Amino acid sequence: MKLLKLVPDNTNIAFLKWRNIAVAISILMIIGSMALVAQRGLNFGVDFVGGQMIRTTFTQSADAPITELREKVGALGYGDPTIQRFGEPNEVSIRMKLPEGADQEPELANTMADEITLMLKADYPDVRIDGVDSVSGKVSEELLSKGVWSLVGAMLAITLYIWIRFEWQFGAGALFALFHDVALTFGFFALTQLEFNLNIVAALLTIIGYSLNDTIVVYDRIRENLKKYRKMDIVALLDLSVNETLARTVMTSLTMLVALVALIIWGPDVIFGFAAAMFLGVLIGTYSSVYMAAPILIWLKVGPDSFVPPATAGDRAEKIGGPEEIG
């Protein structure tokens, strides 16, 4: 039986030859993502800004009466709703953000949801309420701060772990690669205006875990090769490490993408955003462990004697400065 080999034996691609261009592109992408987020903003779901969202199906109609709904919900006096199709043409979500100054009325989000539900049931006999989410201003603030803390906490805790298991340069490289992945995912959500909700934070954390997974496999090989080939030039050594792990990188990314494609195409509509974010994250994460995590080691002067008593490594840290000097 002939087995499939995605990456031929003894592949030797000079990945790091392009490192300056790649990092420049990456930094441009990060800046672009930030600009997108600043300019267009994220399409926050009710989880993070408060308000209500109702998912409903018009069981007897081919299409949902979106224009009419917009008028009727608008007439309730809480502002203009965001009405979007999801899944079939007769399924829509009706989203209302909290009006300004709603902090004094903790129950307002729920009142809005109740009133819209009542209106739907009264005016459309065939309507089926599939889901109601209502979140008060205070609860949404808590959810947002929890989400931010979990992202920051995960990035720092993981960086710390890599620092302990490897060396500080590796920790810095991993942190930078993670920052890159998270920033680009935010940019993707600003660009597509897909709803940014709690599920997306879960996706981001999973991307962080996955991207690191990839980075660690490469780093582990770099560490091994640093000990094995003490005289080798660092660029050649990094290239060798990336190439040696390339077959695994490609194979694992592909299995992840295959699983995710199934989720995007056949999975429930409710987690489409989650699956899309993950798909993108796997692509970005794979790229960043080659082109962000590895080159940083060159600039931070990792060498065969990096794995020696930490005191000298600490002295070097003083001289070179933090990773922010790279850009």
Place this chain on the structure above:
Amino acid sequence: MLDFPRWKVISISLLLAFGVLMSLPSLFFGESHKYWPGFLPDETINLGLDLSGGSHILLEANPADVGETRLQTMEESVRAEMRRASPRINIGDISRKDGVLSFMVRDSTQVDSAREALLPLTTGAGLTGQRDWDIEVRDDTRFVVSPTSAGLDNAVDNAMDTATDVIRRRIDEMGTREPTIIRQGDTRIVVQVPGLEDPEALKELLGKTAKLEFKLVDFEADPNAVAAGRPPVGSQIFPYPDSPTGLPNIAVKRLGGISGDKLTDAGQGFDQETNAPVVNITFDTEGGAKFARLTQNNVGRPFAIILDGEVLSAPNINEPILGGSAQISGNFTVEGANQLSIALRSGALPVELKVVEERTVGPDLGADSIRKGMIAAIIGTAAVLAFMVVTYGRFGFYANFALTLNLFLILGVMAIFNATLTLPGIAGFILTVGSAVDANVLINERIREERRRGRRVVQAVEVGYKEASRAIFDANITNVIAGLLLFIFGSGPVRGFAVVLIIGIVTSVFTAVVVTRMLVALWLRRTRPQELYI
């Protein structure tokens, strides 16, 4: 590598068998596993509300409300104590402001005896002897009674405990299955009710404080003053939305009423004359006696039925009501009367609760999510399995065997912990499929590499497992870190995702490294191949 002791094989096999066994009840959702032999486990995975359909409702109390109610009670107690003192202590200029009660003792010689009389009111009910209230006398005759922060915290805590019990009774009365009611933090209660048809009815029931009072109407009050909201001395003004006279307010006597917390039963019925829906209530012995006295002394006069600070109706007392039961009329629908009787039966909430978060998923959407999730999981898993066999042959088959076992193990471990499977959890399952094979990919690629470098078969396998394990360990630790943060900071369905992720990482390392290693070792020992197709 070839040396794989028998005890290891047996213990690994037993562990796997146990995990698979634990997963079986969860695979047959519903009742079927109840008919299985008794030695099989009962524990199953819970379905999250986003899959089973149902409502998650977060209720929040405002601690200031508790303070206000408590201050009101304090005022009544102070009035009662001063009246009961002998000689009676005359007080005036009573006010409640900024959470503090203040009043004047009219006769300055009585200040000391007033303080004496108040002292018992200031200590808590507990044995700790902590003080709940501070008393201060200003300008010789003005008393200022303010709550201590410990006393207030304690009161909020007690109120929330009582509220949780009341909520539980109310939901039980509705006859819903398997509700979950948990206190959360200082001022919140989480209510989760699966498979609910009408969440609005539930919310309405939870939002009712259901504080019922009966008070005599002050029919001597000047109607103009009442309409303007100025009560006569000794009276209070309440709104009366369904007033037959058209006046929006009604004045009632501050004293001499009774509260509706002394009930043994309440039920919806119909008025015998008008056939309108009403609520029939039955007092306990003490309440019945009080009610009898109230009605005996006031035949021919109206009394107001007050619910949550609003007057429902103000009927005339036509004759003394001695039997201990009464009828509450009001502008009810049958459903409304029914809800009120449930609320009255389960007792009043000591504090008003507001719905600050709701997550409801209809049963159809839940079922749809399960179906689509299953389809995606099956297709995704099948694709990954095929991919592995095509790429690694025999070793891919071992990895697939391990992966399949891993799926059972995740279910089994979740069942042991009674964990909840949510929609993001299903996504977590599919991701685990994608990432669990990563360990085998790492190992198999390393074996290929070692073979290329000219190592002999057994040695290549040995080195492959050993060298790859380090990276597998590091990579999975970081994933666990991300998963733990997700669990700590996540809420609801997202937590379900974190649970699957964390369990999946642990079990996948076991199956992908330990189990495949065993399979490979047994195969190598049996056949001693000179060449590896990998």
